[in-house]
Amino acid sequence: MTEHQRAASMRDVAALAGVSHQTVSRVVNGHPSIRESTRQRVRAAMDQLHYRPNRAARALVTARSRTIGVLSTSAAALYGPVSSINAIQDAGQAAGYSVAVAQLPDLGADAISAGLDHLLAQSVEGIVVIAPQEVVLDRLSSAQLGVPYVTLLGGPSAVQRELTVDQVAGARAATRHLIGLGHTRIVHLSGPLEWFEAEARVHGYRAELEEAGLTPEPVLEGDWTAESGYRLGRRALDHAGVTAVFASNDQMALGLYHAARERGLGIPEQLSVVGFDDIPEAAHFWPPLTTVLQDFTDLGRRSVESLVAEIEGGAEATAVSLQPELIVRSSTARPRTA
Template sequence: MSGEDKARAANIFDVARLAGVSHQTVSRVVNDHPSVRPATRKRVEDAIRQLRYRPSTNARALVTRRSRTIGVITTGSPDYGPSATLQALTEASRSARYTISITSMLQADPVSMRAAVETLLSQSIEAMVLIAAHRGALDAIQGLDLGVPLVAVDSSARPGFHSVSIDQFEGARLATQHLIDLGHREIVHLAGPQHSMDATERERGWRAALSHAGLVAHAPLEGDWTPRSGYEIGLQLAASRGFTAIVGGNDQMALGAMFALKERGIRVPEDVSVIGFDDIPEAAFFTPPLTTMHQDFAGLGGDIMTRLLELLDDGDLPDAQAPHVPGLVLRHSTAPLHA
C-alpha cells in the first residue's frame, strides 16, 4: 500500500480490490451470508486481516434486516432519460414486491452524496441504485462504505461498479450511420453537456461512424439538453449552412434546432435532415415528426431489478452486463441527400 493508503483507515472497497471481488461480496462475508463460496470467503477474510479493516457496525446491522426496500439516488436535473429510468425501476420493483425510497440531488458532490447515502441507510434498505447523470456521481459514491449491494445506471461501464445501461455509443453510431446511408457527408453533432456520461458516449458514437466512413467530424456544438440550447445552436448553424444533417444529442435539442432552421427558411428534411435521441412521447408530433433513437427504459428498469435480486442472492457476480441497444424510429425529419 502507498503512504497515502496507510494514512487512512481501510474501507470496504480496499478489501474488495485486494481480494479481487466486488464490495457486495465483502459485505456478505462480513455479515456471514451463506451464499459466498468457501474459497472466496477465505480471500476476503485474508484481505480483511491484512488491511485491518473494521466494518461499520451500522452497515452490519442494516444488511441483516429484511425491509424489502431499495434506496435510489438520482443526480442532475429531471431530464427525460433519468426520469423514465426511475419510472421503469419503480414499476419493476413493484412487480418484485419491493418498495423504493428516493433521494435526489442536482450536484453530486461528496458531502451531498454521503448525506444521501446515510439517509437511505437509516431506512434499513436492502440495496441501492444510483441513476448517475454525470461522472461526478460515481466519484462521490465510490469511496463510501455502503454495506449493501449497489447497482449504477452508468453508460460508461466504469470498472468497480455493478452497472446496467443502454448503449449510448452504439445508439449514436446507428443514428449517424442512418444519415450516412442517406448520402449525407457533412453531419454535425448537437452534443449534450460535457459532464454527462451519456453525452460523451453519444459523441463517441457519432465520431466513430464518421471515421469509419472516412468523413470529417467537426467540433460538436454543446447544448444543455434543453430546447432553448438547441434553438440557439440552430441559429448558429443556419448562418453557416456548411452541413446537410444534424445528429441531436436528445430530442429536445433537435426540436429547438428544427424550429430555428424553420425561422431561417431552411426546410427539414428537404434542405437538412435531423435525427434525435430518446424517442420522447412528443417526438411523433413535431413538424415534421422526428426520426429518433428509441431507448428501452422498461427493459432497463427490469434489468436493474434483476441485477439487484441477483446481488442479494449472490454477491460474487461480474460487474457489468450487456447493455440494451437503442432502435432507430424512422419518421419524416430525415431524407436522402438531394444532389
Template sequence: MADVARVAGVSHQTVSRVLNGAPHVRPETRERVLAAIRELDYRPNVAARALVTRRSQTLGVVSFGSALHGPASMLDGIEQAARGAGYFVSVASLRSLDTRSVQDAVDRLRDQGVEGVVVIAPQTPAVSAIARLTTAVPVVAVGAGAGSRVPTVSVDNEAGAYAVTRHLLDLGHATVHHISGPPGWLETTTRLAGWRKALEEAGVRAPAPHSGDWSARAGYETGLTLADDPTVTAVFCANDQLALGLLRALHEAGRTIPGDISVVGFDDISEAAYFTPPLTTVRQDFGELGRRALELLVEELTGSDRPGSDLPGAGEAGAEATSAAEHGGRAVRHVLVPTEIVLRRSTGTASR
C-alpha cells in the same frame, strides 16, 4: 392477525401462510382468510415483519436531474421493475452529485432500512462519488459506464449515436454536424464518441461539435448559426429537445427539412412523432434498463450468479451486451442495453 384468524375461523399460522403466499392452503380457506382481511381492513405491520425476517423489501434510489427526460425515465423504469418484483422504493433526489451529497443520500436511505441502493449516475462526478462510497449495502449504478467498481447498467449510447450517424451518411450526406450535450455528462461523451467513430470509419473529417445544455433553447440558438451555412445538410442532435429547437430555427430561416437539411435526435420522447416534421431519433428502452438494474441489485443482495432470472421479463431474448471487469479481486458485471433507430420524416437523401 389474531383478529383475522378469529373471523375466518382458522389458526394464526394459516393466516400467516396466506399472507406469505405459501402453498398447501385450500382455495376455500384462502378465500375465507382474504375475506376476513378485507372486512377488518387488516394491513401487515411492515416494520414488525422486517424485524422478524430482516428483510424490508425496500430499495433506495439516489436520483439526479429528474426534470430531464433521460434521468426521469430511468427512475420510472427502476420503480416499475421494483414494484413488479415486490419491492418498495424510497427515492433521494439530489441537486449535486458530489461525493458528500451521494454519501449522505445513501446513509439516509440506509437509516430507512433499505436492502440495497441504485444510484442514477449520469454525470462524471457521480462515478467518482460511487468509487468513494462506504456502505455495507449493495450498490448498483445506472448510466455510470463500465469503469465503475460497482455493477452498472447503461444504455448503449455510443452504438446508438454511431448507427444514426451512419444512417445519415448512407443517405448520401457528405458529413454530419453534431449538437452535443453539456460537458461532464456521460451521455455527452459516449454520443460524441459514436458520432466520431462513424465519421472516421467513413473517412470523413468530423466538423467541430456545438455544445448545448439539453434544452430546446440551445438547439434553437445553434440552429440560427447552422441555418446560415449552405454546406450543412445533416445534423445529429444529442437529444430530442435540442432537435426541437433546431427545427424551429431552420423553419424560421426558410430551410426545408429534410429537403435542405436532415435532422435526427436521441431519446424518442413522446412528442417526437408530432414535431414538424416528425423526428427521426434513437429510442432507449428505459423499462429494460430498470429491469436489468434491479436484476443486478438482486444478484448483489442474494450473492447468486443470476437470481434475476426470477424477475418479470427475465429470460427473454435480448441483444444487450454484458461484460465483467475485475475490481478488488472480484468480477463486477456491466450491462449495456441496446438502442433502436426510429425512422420518421425529418431525414432524407442529400440533395447535393
C-alpha cells in the same frame, strides 16, 4: 375508532382468504413455499380489505426493510431518468420491495454523501444510481456503502455494476443513417459532456464519420434542453454546407426544429435531423422525428432484477449493455445536392 373505520389486520385477511395467519405472513414476506393459487387468493383478500402491510413492523421481525434506494441527479425530470425510476418502482413493487428516491441538488461531494446517507438511514437493502457523471462514480467507489448497488450510466466503456443502453452504438447508428442518405457535413449537438451518455454519443458520432472517411464538425455542447437546442441550432446553421444535424436528445432536436423554421429551412428538404431517446412526443413532431430508441423501462426492470438477486444471495451484479434501435421517420432524407 369504530369497527367500520378500523384498518384491516392480517387476521382479517386470513379469515377472508380462508387461510392461516402464518400463510398471510408468508405471502406478505414473499416466502417461496406458497402455492401461486393461495398467493393470489390472499392478495385478492388484501385488495378487497385495503390491507397494507406494516413495513416498520416487518422490518423489526425480519431485520429487513425490503426497500431499494434510488440516487438520482436533479436532472431526473428528463424523460430517460424519470422513465427508469418509474420502471424501478413497478419492478420493485412486483418483487415485494418499496422504493425510496434521493435526488441530488448538485454534484458536490457533500450533496452526494448526503443523498447516500439519506437512503442508508432508511435501511435500504440496495441502491440503483441514476447519476451518470464521473464524480458520482468516484464517490461510490470510495464509499463504504455496506449494501449492493447498480448504476445506470452509459459511458464509452462498460464498468462493473453498470446497466446501460449502448450509447456509442446508438450514436453510430444515427450518424450512419445520415451518411447512408448522402450527407457529408453533419453537425452534432451534444449534451453536457460531464454526462457519460453525452460523452459516449460524441464518441460514436466521431467514430462513424471517421470510419466513412469524413471529417467531424466541431461539437456544439448543450444541456439537454430544447432552449439549448434552439441556441446551438442557430450556430449550427451558420456552418456553410451543413445538411444534417444529429442532436443528442429529442428535446434538443425540438429546439433545432425551431431554429430551422426561423431560418426558413424545410425539414427534411433542406436539413435532415436525428434525435436520441424516442420520447413519446417524437412521433408527433412535424415532421415526425427520426431518433434512437432506448428501452428505459427494460433498463429499470433489469436493474431491480439484478439488485434483488444479489440482495437475496445471488451473484454480484455485472455490466450489461442493451442495444438501442434506430427509428426512421420523416425528418431525414437525401440532401438536395446528393
